Amino acid sequence: MISVRFRGGCKNYFFDPKGLQVKMGDQVVVETAQGAEFATCTEGNHEVEDSAIVKPLCAVLRMATENDRRTVEYNRKKESEAFDICEKKIADHGLDMKLVNVSASFDGNKIIFYFTADGRVDFRELVRDLASVFRARIELRQIGVRDEAKMIGGLGICGRPFCCSQFLDGFLPVSIKMAKTQNLSLNPTKISGTCGRLMCCLKYEQNAYEDAAKRMPKVESFVQTPDGPGNVKSVDLLRETMKVSLDTAGPNEPLKCYHNCEVCVLRNGKGSRDGIEIPERPARYVEEKEEEEFAAPILTTPFYMDAQLEDAPVREKIGGAEAGEGKSRRRHRGGRRKSGAKPAGEGQQPEKQEKQESRQPAKQGGKQNSPKENQEKKSGQGGKPRPSKAQGPKQPQQTKPEAAEGGESGEAKRRRRPHHRGGRRRNKGGEGGGSAPKSE
Structure with a gap:
């Protein structure tokens, strides 16, 4: 057999392929009680039980051709x-009916009009007018x-198309009892579909609710719990839990929730407690949780940092050089190194020392005098004046090694003052070589 589905329908019908090999999705022309019809195959050649076949069994006439497809479009x-003509005729006759859909047969000899109405409608005159227009049944x-x-x-x-x-x-029978069993609100607007009838999806989980209701006690049942006897106030069928009001609980104490397996039902439903023996308290229910292995997340370097990591120089950490480098970096960030700091040659690498030596002449506008020259200037032994700005800076001298070897005297340190941030260092009276002497 093959299974086919007609336009606008969800039900599958079986047809005899008569030796044809039909695949799913192929379009065929089949013989029905109303004549030849155009259909789409939903399942190819397969075996079907005899009980599933409705006799007499119809056969497939042929595979659909291009001419058949053009007939369907027409x-x-x-x-x-x-549809438009019928609506006008209904308005002309003043009939209380609503036209829903129009379906024409494959051969075009019959046209079916579907409508809805509150009661019976006399549409005999309407049929005569439509027959005279379309010349068909x-x-x-x-x-x-x-x-x-x-x-x-x-x-x-639910946001999905209609089931x-x-x-x-086909349509399943749905009753208000299903809504009660599933503990749903009996508000018609919440349990009704767009058509105005009860939602078809109430039937889907009804069997599961009925099976759970057999295992769960009813409301107001007398039960024994791990905390003592009490009455059931509400039941959750899906979780198989219940809320119990204990006899030993106070008036303002909230209800306690118990699982079905840790409750012993002494009386199912409403009734008297006379003659009911209260057994020992059952054990508590403990959920077994499987221990899952924790997998640490893999941290990857962002793509925009790959180039920076490749271009960064490799630096060796020797002793306290890293700490000294950090200190010098913080000192030089705002301005020049203070007089009390270490010389540039100590605790720094050669590359950084060369950069600092190359920057000092540009910032100072000239060379820096050594301690010996400062002493000679003080004593008046042939000290040379610094060149002016017009002469340009001279080549820097290796003053840092001398300062590191011999050290600076207390008076020379006293003469050195930190420069103002954002400008050149200027000493009072033009001493110390901080700037060129002013010319009158």
């Missing part, structure tokens, strides 16, 4: 035109609100 246009069918929702389609309160228009073969 019928779709004809249906849309018939006209049939009007009154349907219910559920069939209307299935044909039109739409979205339910009846997607996969339901």
Whole structure:
């Protein structure tokens, strides 16, 4: 057999392929009680039990051709035109009915109009007018609100398309008792679908709720708990838990929640406690939690830092050099190194020392005098004056090694003053070589 589905329907029908190899998705023309119809295959050649077949069994006429597809498109246009014409005729006759859908047969000899109405409608004159217009067999069918929702389609309160228009073969019987069993609100607006009837999805989990209700006690049942006897006030069927009001509890004490396995039912439902023996308290229910191995997350370097890590020089950490480098970096950030700090040659690497020596002449505008020259200037032994700005800076001398070897005298340290941030260092009276002497 093969399974096919007609347009606008969710139910599958079995047909005899008559030796044809049909695959899922192929379009075929089959023979039905109303004549030839165009259908789509939902399942290819497969075996079916005899009990699932409704006799007499119809056969597949042929595989659909391009001419058949054009005929189907022509019928779709004809249906849309018939819908507009029928609405006008209904308004002309003043009939209290709502047109829902129009369906034309594959051969075009029959047109079916589906409508809804509150009661019976006399549409004999309407049929005569439609027959004179379309020159075909006209049939009007009154349907219910559920069939209307299935044909039109739409979205339910869950946000998904209607179940009846997607996969339901037929409408399932739904009662208000199902809503009570599932502890749902009996507000009609919350348990009704778009069609105005009870939602079809109430039937889906009804069997699970009925099975859980057999194992759970009823409300107001007398039970024995690990904390003592009490009465059941509410039941959660899905979690199989209940809230119990203990006899030993105070008036303002909240209800306690227990699992079904840690409660012993002494009386199921309402009734008297006379003659009921209270057994020992049952053991508490402990959930077994599987220990999961903790997997530490893998930390990766961001892509924008790869180039920075590759270009960064490799520095060796020797003794306290790292601490000294950090200190000098903090001191030089705002301005020049203070007089009490270490010389640039101590605790720094050669590359950094060369950079500092190359920056000092540009900042100072000239060379820095050594301690010997400062002493000679003080005593008046042939000290040379510093060049002015017009002469330009001279080549820096190796003053730092001398300062590191011999050290500076107390008076020379006293003459050295920290420069103002953002400007050149200027000593009072033009001493110490801080700046060029002013010319009058």
